[in-house]
Amino acid sequence: MSSGGGGGGDGFALDTGGGDAAEVDADTAGCVAVCAADATRCDGDGVSTCVVDAATGCLVWGGPVACAGGLSCSNGVCSAVCSDECLPAGTALCEGQAAKRCGQYDSDSCLDWSALEPCRANELCINGACVVQCQDECGPVGVVGCDGDGTRSCGQFDSDSCLDWSVTTACSPGESCSNGSCSAGCDDECLPSGTRLCEAGGVKTCGQYDSDVCLDWSAVVSCGAQSCVNGECVGSTCQDSCPGAGQKRCDAGGRVQTCQLGADSCLAWTAGVACPGANESCVDGVCTQGCPVECGAVGDQVCSGANGYRVCGVDPASGCDTESSFISCQPHNSCSGGDCGGACVVPEILFVVDRSSSMLGSVWDYTRSRLLAAAEAVEGEVKIGARVFPAGGSGCDPGAIVGLALDNASGLEGALLAPSDASSTPLAAALTGLTPSFGDPNQGEHVVLITDGSETCGTTASVLDQVQLLANRGTTVHAIGVGSGFDSELLDDIAAIGGGGSYAASSSTALRDVLKELIADVTSCPSVAYGWGTCGSGGSCQAVGCSSGYHACAQQCRSNTDATACGATCKVCPGATHGAAVCDSGACAIACDVGYVLINGACTACYPATHAGDLVINEFMADPGLVDYNGNGTSEPSADEWIELVNRSGHTVFMQGVRVMTGPPGATAEQHAFGGLCIPAGHAIVLFGDAATTLTGSGVTYLRGDGSLSLNNNGDRIELIGADGTLFDGHTYTTSAAEKSWTRAPDGTGAFVRHDNAPGGSGWDSMGACIGGGAFPGCLAP
Numbered sequence: 001m002s003s004g005g006g007g008g009g010d011g012f013a014l015d016t017g018g019g020d021a022a023e024v025d026a027d028t029a030g031c032v033a034v035c036a037a038d039a040t041r042c043d044g045d046g047v048s049t050c051v052v053d054a055a056t057g058c059l060v061w062g063g064p065v066a067c068a069g070g071l072s073c074s075n076g077v078c079s080a081v082c083s084d085e086c087l088p089a090g091t092a093l094c095e096g097q098a099a100k101r102c103g104q105y106d107s108d109s110c111l112d113w114s115a116l117e118p119c120r121a122n123e124l125c126i127n128g129a130c131v132v133q134c135q136d137e138c139g140p141v142g143v144v145g146c147d148g149d150g151t152r153s154c155g156q157f158d159s160d161s162c163l164d165w166s167v168t169t170a171c172s173p174g175e176s177c178s179n180g181s182c183s184a185g186c187d188d189e190c191l192p193s194g195t196r197l198c199e200a201g202g203v204k205t206c207g208q209y210d211s212d213v214c215l216d217w218s219a220v221v222s223c224g225a226q227s228c229v230n231g232e233c234v235g236s237t238c239q240d241s242c243p244g245a246g247q248k249r250c251d252a253g254g255r256v257q258t259c260q261l262g263a264d265s266c267l268a269w270t271a272g273v274a275c276p277g278a279n280e281s282c283v284d285g286v287c288t289q290g291c292p293v294e295c296g297a298v299g300d301q302v303c304s305g306a307n308g309y310r311v312c313g314v315d316p317a318s319g320c321d322t323e324s325s326f327i328s329c330q331p332h333n334s335c336s337g338g339d340c341g342g343a344c345v346v347p348e349i350l351f352v353v354d355r356s357s358s359m360l361g362s363v364w365d366y367t368r369s370r371l372l373a374a375a376e377a378v379e380g381e382v383k384i385g386a387r388v389f390p391a392g393g394s395g396c397d398p399g400a401i402v403g404l405a406l407d408n409a410s411g412l413e414g415a416l417l418a419p420s421d422a423s424s425t426p427l428a429a430a431l432t433g434l435t436p437s438f439g440d441p442n443q444g445e446h447v448v449l450i451t452d453g454s455e456t457c458g459t460t461a462s463v464l465d466q467v468q469l470l471a472n473r474g475t476t477v478h479a480i481g482v483g484s485g486f487d488s489e490l491l492d493d494i495a496a497i498g499g500g501g502s503y504a505a506s507s508s509t510a511l512r513d514v515l516k517e518l519i520a521d522v523t524s525c526p527s528v529a530y531g532w533g534t535c536g537s538g539g540s541c542q543a544v545g546c547s548s549g550y551h552a553c554a555q556q557c558r559s560n561t562d563a564t565a566c567g568a569t570c571k572v573c574p575g576a577t578h579g580a581a582v583c584d585s586g587a588c589a590i591a592c593d594v595g596y597v598l599i600n601g602a603c604t605a606c607y608p609a610t611h612a613g614d615l616v617i618n619e620f621m622a623d624p625g626l627v628d629y630n631g632n633g634t635s636e637p638s639a640d641e642w643i644e645l646v647n648r649s650g651h652t653v654f655m656q657g658v659r660v661m662t663g664p665p666g667a668t669a670e671q672h673a674f675g676g677l678c679i680p681a682g683h684a685i686v687l688f689g690d691a692a693t694t695l696t697g698s699g700v701t702y703l704r705g706d707g708s709l710s711l712n713n714n715g716d717r718i719e720l721i722g723a724d725g726t727l728f729d730g731h732t733y734t735t736s737a738a739e740k741s742w743t744r745a746p747d748g749t750g751a752f753v754r755h756d757n758a759p760g761g762s763g764w765d766s767m768g769a770c771i772g773g774g775a776f777p778g779c780l781a782p
Contacts, residue, residue, distance in 0.1 A: 682777020
């Protein structure tokens with residue numbers, strides 16, 4: 001396949017000679033003229049040009065340059081219309097010492113010349129075929145020689161044109177062959193023994209090879225592909241280093257190499273020939289129009305500018321590499337090794353949600369509810385926007401975009417309308433035109449496609465092209481398949497090109513988990529149990545959107561009852577001996593062990609009184625007059641009656657089941673039964689008849705009674721009886737004076753006297769205190 005003077009003939013005439021003589025190019029003395037300068041020929045679907053080999057300075061065929069735009073090579077030119085380069089198919093011609101055949105060797109319908117198939121060193125190209133050339137075995141014609149104990153002559157004894165030895169004629173018995181004749185005696189044919197000579201492309205050796213005693217020449221041993229010099233076969237035995245004559249490949253430097261026969265008759269790769277075009281590169285042995293080099297491998301990121309990076313993408317239209325514009329790192333992050341790192345990320349997430357008719361039902365219900373729950377949980381921490389498709393009545397209309405904002409749960413809710421009547425799924429259109437929503441590129445841009453189907457308004461390739469365009473600017477694209485009809489292979493491809501994740505969420509729980517995992521991933525924060533992990537304004541991860549019964553503490557959601565992270569301040573509550581720290585309604589507290597009660601911040605042993613005198617009646621007011629003793633703002637005789645009890649047991653007493661009895665002697669009735677109250681040793685209880693009280697004091701507990709103590713002004717009996725019936729104390733009085741109490745003097749052990757007559761007394765009563773006004777238990781005798 002040649003034109004412009006690069007080969008042998010016009011391709012229509014058969015070669016009738018036995019091989020063309022090699023010509024020497026006038027401009028390149030010493031080189032074999034493979035082709036004429038600037039000549040062109042077809043090589044498959046590419047055009048090869050005759051150029052000067054930089055290594056040898058000789059003219060050689062350069063690497064083929066592929067025809068572009070659907071063109072094919074015909075007669076050395078890229079053309080939309082072809083013409084036969086040769087006729088008929090199967091015709092063979094010689095071009096120098098190489099053969100070529102007429103046939104179909106490219107993508108058009110016309111006949112072409114094949115690539116040249118060079119003949120080996122021992123072959124000649126004759127009538128389009130490489131034929132092994134014979135060599136004379138002997139000479140000249142008529143020469144007679146010995147062969148063992150017989151003679152043979154040199155002549156033409158087979159079908160080729162070369163001289164051969166005849167069949168050997170044995171000598172008569174008693175004779176041997178010497179110098180080509182049979183005789184009874186002999187003469188040495190050669191001297192000395194071991195001498196070696198070249199003959200007919202081989203080696204013969206002087207020695208004893210027949211039955212006489214004289215030296216003879218051996219039969220010639222061929223040197224094969226080697227040459228005979230001074231009786232020795234010389235030259236290395238080579239091996240082919242490439243698979244077939246005319247095949248091409250690209251070397252490490254991107255140059256075209258061709259498989260050709262060398263001087264040693266073995267196949268070897270030629271020196272590489274550079275592609276001639278500035279933007280051409282070698283691909284599978286063919287020079288192909290390439291792309292300008294803008295960046296490294298697709299997906300590579302390189303730090304750039306003050307604090308950011310650029311990403312290497314690919315233009316879907318041209319297939320050429322393209323470098324993105326500057327992508328800034330977020331605050332608290334810095335670019336190193338092509339990545340922004342150092343802190344977490346406040347992401348911008350644009351949800352692209354399928355609302356085609358197939359989404360109707362439970363799939364839409366859980367998709368909508370989980371998206372809204374996620375938006376509400378991270379509101380104020382993650383920028384969220386949305387496009388819900390298809391829009392309106394047109395099944396392939398992608399719909400409007402709800403812009404990105406930090407507080408956008410309501411915007412997302414307004415966009416998530418009920419599914420459309422249209423069954424179309426315009427994925428490619430829905431992914432188009434999203435970049436203006438993000439503004440200037442930054443490291444936290446993400447698009448999340450959620451669908452239950454596949455592209456129906458365009459092609460799969462168009463979907464992936466849009467994903468590639470987003471990836472080219474540094475926007476990460478994720479894909480979530482909901483329901484059961486989504487195209488998992490397409491979603492995987494979207495995630496692979498977009499640099500994001502591919503997820504399947506066939507249930508509400510699965511979608512919740514996917515969204516939590518995705519948000520944790522895009523914020524570079526760990527996933528949070530019972531909540532969501534996001535990036536705070538200070539560049540630190542935090543927990544938000546905690547479930548009911550939990551509250552946020554740094555990067556975790558903690559139980560509202562967790563004593564190691566109590567309340568809004570996440571305080572660690574202190575424990576106590578015989579008790580455990582608890583968190584109650586956001587405040588620290590202590591839960592004492594069974595048998596202990598919290599008193600003054602300590603868990604104190606508390607168990608029932610068992611002996612008479614463990615609890616004593618210390619003071620009482622039968623006639624309160626007009627005094628508001630319980631401090632509720634109203635003076636009421638029955639409500640303001642009171643009895644003061646003192647714990648004389650020496651230990652904290654559990655008051656459960658202890659009863660206060662009043663009434664006539666022998667006929668007392670229960671007026672109050674104590675609940676699970678613990679009274680420390682030496683402390684007092686003041687029990688009122690009725691009405692709530694807010695009174696407090698040191699060493700005393702003020703309690704509201706069950707309605708009335710029924711203390712008669714004219715006398716009655718008061719008794720303290722344990723749950724088991726033990727009478728702890730009892731006292732009968734006969735009279736009372738208004739606003740004057742009866743008290744033991746001294747406190748806890750003495751006889752009852754009217755308070756105004758008590759030694760060391762001060763005033764008419766000392767409710768909740770010692771007679772002299774001091775606090776319990778300071779006035780009690782051991």
